[in-house]
Structure formats: structure tokens, C-alpha cells
Amino acid sequence: MVGDGERLPTSEGCDMADGEDFNAKNIAEFRANHGRVGGQFEGAPLLILHTVGARSGEPRTNIMMYLADGERYLVFASNAGGDSHPSWYFNIKADPRVRVEVGDDVFEAEAVEVQGDERDQKYAEQARRYPGFADYERKTTRTIPVVALDRVS
Numbered sequence: 001m002v003g004d005g006e007r008l009p010t011s012e013g014c015d016m017a018d019g020e021d022f023n024a025k026n027i028a029e030f031r032a033n034h035g036r037v038g039g040q041f042e043g044a045p046l047l048i049l050h051t052v053g054a055r056s057g058e059p060r061t062n063i064m065m066y067l068a069d070g071e072r073y074l075v076f077a078s079n080a081g082g083d084s085h086p087s088w089y090f091n092i093k094a095d096p097r098v099r100v101e102v103g104d105d106v107f108e109a110e111a112v113e114v115q116g117d118e119r120d121q122k123y124a125e126q127a128r129r130y131p132g133f134a135d136y137e138r139k140t141t142r143t144i145p146v147v148a149l150d151r152v153s
Contacts, residue, residue: 026063035103037063044130047073049149050099051091062088066102066149067126073102073149074114074122081139089145100149107151114146122146 027048029037037046044065051060067074077089092098092111100109114122123146127134137144 023061023063027061030063030101035101041065047075047149048101049075049088050101051088052095053087054090054094060088060091062086064088065126065130067122067129069122069148071151073100073109074126075147075149076123076126076133076136077145077147078133078136079140079144081136083140083142085142085145089147092147097152098149100151109149109151112148112150114148119143119146 026037026041026046030046030048035046036042037044045068046063047066049062049064051062052058053060064075067076077085079086093113096111098109098111100107113119123133123137123144126146127137133144
């Protein structure tokens with residue numbers, strides 16, 4: 001089980017071919033096991049985010065960690081501490097209407113970037129729970145966006 005102090009790998013830091021393979025394998029396992037994945041992500045809170053490519057217009061699917069925050073889910077555009085935002089972030093900026101899978105629950109949501117003190121507090125909480133996120137923040141000069149996924153009816 002993933003616990004405090006363990007750094008979690010991320011597909012965002014892989015090259016394109018490896019990243020697609022990584023995503024596909026983990027997404028298949030997630031769906032087969034009602035939102036649970038073993039190995040390096042065992043016990044981690046994961047969701048699948050469906051976006052539309054900002055440039056391509058093609059559907060895109062990413063699996064990532066989240067932080068539950070009341071009725072919404074927070075995701076972090078860490079890109080493993082890289083100097084640029086992950087592609088899914090640009091996708092939600094171009095079209096904030098997304099689909100989310102959490103366990104067996106699939107729903108439509110609006111992606112809204114969290115700003116200011118709230119952003120700082122939520123990122124700090126994620127870094128406290130999963131110190132790999134603190135490492136990501138130290139590796140880059142950019143502010144890592146925090147995005148709230150708000151369910152729409």
C-alpha cells in the first residue's frame with residue numbers, strides 16, 4: 001500500500017510511447033478492479049480523466065491521483081516536476097467539460113483551476129499525504145496548477 005513518504009511514479013514523465021502503454025495498462029486494471037490498481041499505485045486514490053485534445057480535437061484519457069475535497073476531486077498538473085504543464089492541463093483549459101471515472105462512478109464534470117491561497121493549501125495537503133508531490137514542486141520553477149473537478153448534473 002502506498003503510504004506517507006513513498007514517491008509515486010507518474011505517467012506524465014514518460015516518453016510518449018511508454019506513457020501511452022503505462023496509461024493503457026493502468027486504466028485497464030483500474031476498470032477491471034473497480035478503481036483499484038496494484039503495484040506502484042496500490043492504495044493510491046486514482047481517477048481517470050477524459051478530455052478532448054486542445055489541438056487535435058481527439059479524445060484523451062489519463063489516469064492520475066486525486067485529493068477528495070468535499071463533493072469535488074482535485075487533480076494536480078505536476079508533470080512529475082517538469083518545466084511544462086502536462087497536455088491534459090492544456091486540454092481542460094481549452095475545454096473544461098470533462099468526464100471522470102472514480103471507482104465504478106462515471107460522471108460529467110467541469111474543470112476549474114484553483115487559485116491563490118486555496119491552491120497553496122490544497123497542494124500542501126497533497127504534498128503532506130504524498131511527499132512525491134513536494135519533490136515535484138522543488139524540481140520546477142513553475143507553479144503547479146491544482147484543478148477542481150466539479151460534478152455537473
